[in-house]
Amino acid sequence: MQINDSLFSKLENLAKLDFQPQEREKLKQDLENMLNMVKQLESVDTEGVAPLVYINEPVHSTRPDLIDGQLKKKDALSNAPNHNDDFITIPKVIDL
Amino acid sequence: MPRYSDYTTYLQDLQQGSITCVEMLEYYFGKIEESKSNNIYIEVFKEEALAKAQALDQKEGPKGRLFGMVISIKDNICYAGKSSTAASKILEGFVSTYTATAIEKLEAEDAIIIGRVNCDEFGMGSASSHSTYGQVKHPANPAHVPGGSSGGCAAAVLADTCLASIGTDTGGSVRQPAAFCGLVGAKPSYGSISRYGIIAYASSFDQVGVITHQVTEAQLLLDIMSGVDDKDPTTVDQNQIAKPSFDKQTKLKVAYFHDAFHSDGLDPRIQKESLQYLDQVRAQGHTVEAVPFEYLDLLVPTYYVLTTAEASSNLARFDGVRYGYRAPDTKNLEELYRKTRTAGFGAEVKRRIMLGTYVLSASYYDAYYTKAQKTRRLIADRMIEIFDTYDCLLLPTAPVFPWKIGAKMDDPVSVYLADIFTVLANIIGSPAVSIPLLSHDNDFNVNIQILTAKHKESHLFGIINSLQN
């Protein structure tokens, strides 16, 4: 499996990560190695097999509609790297 | 030699008054100082632990099942009022507002939480080298790694800084470091212990696990932490882990995979001692049979496709907005995200996020992700068949001994392949315990894993008890 530059850039954009040129080459190589390793899965006959999503037999697990566990505003904001008295703040969003 | 390597003796001494909880704690504080160069502890909860020990020493009336037991926790487990960073720069400064359910349960039984210990970033690694706090060193041989990702947990127990340590096991992260340090490492069935408060790596694989000197302590700790949690809808109701399940005289049917004991990557001494162990089990009168298992080489690929996919999603919340590290001087949101995540995550984590993003992207989803989920079902179904016939499965824990710090850093794939024997239990959600075999004075231990069907922990501990007889 070849990871070309445009695919690599797409992955960077989706994952919100940036790699310097030399890291990039190394990582492209790593990813290719990983994908080659993973390629062995192709040999498995999975015709008609349902994907395994839930490890245990699903049980009906719900929560009552009650108000519970809210944080005080101060505690909700205090972990944020940047905030004022009411809001968590970030640089102005122009266009994403 | 540790001051105490089992809880029973310590508890007797406590009851007889030859030691107090505070004295025990002070002893461990001393050991933490002595082993500082091993880079085990990220933070010692000195004040809180002392206050708890003092309270326990004063306590009248009924005492908890873990009365005075001193326990360390991996840095990816949340503890109210304390930082919890999963050994990542991206969680720098984050203070948890709540305590993980598993830890609450330990504290309710009068355990003392002594501090949080180093590990691989977000549990991704097998040498405790991928940490923003630096490499953890093997306490018995500091030139070597202690294993990972819960390497700090194993090192903390081996360095005699606590009686037990709580880690997490996504693909062997408790069992492999336990094995590297010659200790007991136990991972229960998926859904046995609440994941609430465990910083997620791969949600359908992650489980809390324990590292202890003795199997009995591992059993006790798992028993206390297990059970349905209102905050984790994937927890299930299962039989009590501590319940004695069968007569020691029962003759067992034991399965093993021939290829697992004869694979190329297996260290010769590990192979030799493991095969000797199979003979020894036979000699005890149990039936030991090789069973066909066509998926051995597919375990690591299946594991890495699914765990990196889940990880890429679980780690999306670390974006520098609501908590943790934020890159300075960013002009807009896009730059904030990219700079924060690029500087905040280590190389291994970024590698896995990139792979996970790839396998989840629309063009490759079916070829990789769906394929791996289907393979996961085939593996699980095959294991159900095996456990229908056999009481347990024996597997080596790790194919190699602890390597020298700095070795093996170059090729991630060869590191991943070393997880081959531990990932099976996480792929199928079954319980697995790694126990050291013969002890060698000046060499690393060989270890063996025992696996049973899902939710058969009491059976599993019964089997170990029988095998160790």
Place this chain on the structure above:
Amino acid sequence: MDLPKMKKKAYQTVIGLEVHIQLNTKSKIFCGDSTFFGAEPNTLVSAISLAHPGTLPKINEEVIPKAVKLGLALNSKINPSSTFDRKSYFYADLPKGYQITQDKNPILIGGQLTLEDGSQINIHHVHLEEDAGKSIHHLAPHKTLLDYNRAGTPLLELVTEPDFRSGEQVEQFLYSLRQLIRYIDISDGNMEQGSMRCDVNISVRLLGDQHYNNRCEVKNVNSMKFAKQAITFEVQRQIAIMEAGETVAQNTLNFNPETGETSPLRSKENATDYRYFPDPDLPPVLVSHEFIDKLKKEMPKLPWVLAQNIKEMYGISKEDTRLLIAEKEIANYFLDYTKQYPHVKAFANLLINKLIPFCKVKKMPLSELALSKANLSEMLQMVADNTISMSAATQKLLPLMILNPDTSPVELAAKQGITQSSNKDELSTWIEEVIAEYPDKVKAYQNGKKGLIGFFMGEIMKRSKGKANPKETSALLSKKLEP
């Protein structure tokens, strides 16, 4: 933009909707934060809604029956085991870096809603999901402010087939849907507060074409009027492009309510890969047959069923019926009355013309009106008996009844002297007085100026202070005026 005055060809508009309905639960879909609207910023948040490390979602049990009730009303297939997926993208108001939604396996599949014009809109599916927080861009000069109160609010997203052919149909659909969700009590349907929001997918094709052309999605339209405006604008824009021989580009658009125009939004949006995959933290939502049967029994009568009943049973006009069932409260008020009392048609008129407008002005619910149905019925009986005129009843008696809720209307009317008189002697006295006063007019009437009857009636009413029963008076007057 220059719009061509004359179109060269005949076109057909094709519209599909995605409607977000905010469910009226007390707490959020996956955690215990309150869903109260209008609270101080960042006060309805928790470690879970802020996506703190280690937290896990758990579904609010109330959202399930609410979704199922919508499914029963729309005749959808109710999925016995629906599942949650993660939809990944980065945005500041999306705490986890993914939204929990239902992509592959939604809770409701298919269904229909019939519009007033008789056309049927097919529902593709309805799924559960969580709302995002709010980014506020205009309050601070160089910063965007984040409020996570809304993050995690339960939503149902309803996706229709592209079955609409006009903005009017869209308007009718949104009206009916809002009415429905209020009737079955799953949402307050308040579009201004964002409890019901809608994305409109619009494309245009040549009349007779079977294939669909590229569509444009207009995001976050938050009123029915805007939906119609956005469609009108967008249809003209797309036709202009097609008339010029060009192809409409698939795009995501924003609607500006001030200009009534659409404009392209986040162009990168179209290239986003959401990397959907099943959320391993959340087991499937299981809905049993027994549960569905139980809800079926609890379902209220739906508005279109009520409309049919009212029209058929009481012969009330379509327009009046529409008003009577507009809101569940009004409909219930009306139906309660019909169960116990006569004069239903008169009551319907009274409700539409007097009681509803009165309550609207006073901003109070009908139920708080200090008028018992028994008293209203008694009043309508008096009108039927000709004891009081309808105008006297509504203008004079009704205000008195509100002020004296414990006194019977008959007593009140008598006390205030507003009961109309049908007493022949009394009527004759008033008539003869008037005839005596205007002999010229009587002559003129007798000579054929029959229109003067109105003048005489007015004079009699003045004299009687409105008490004269108009019908009786008119009959008696005609007789007395005969030469």
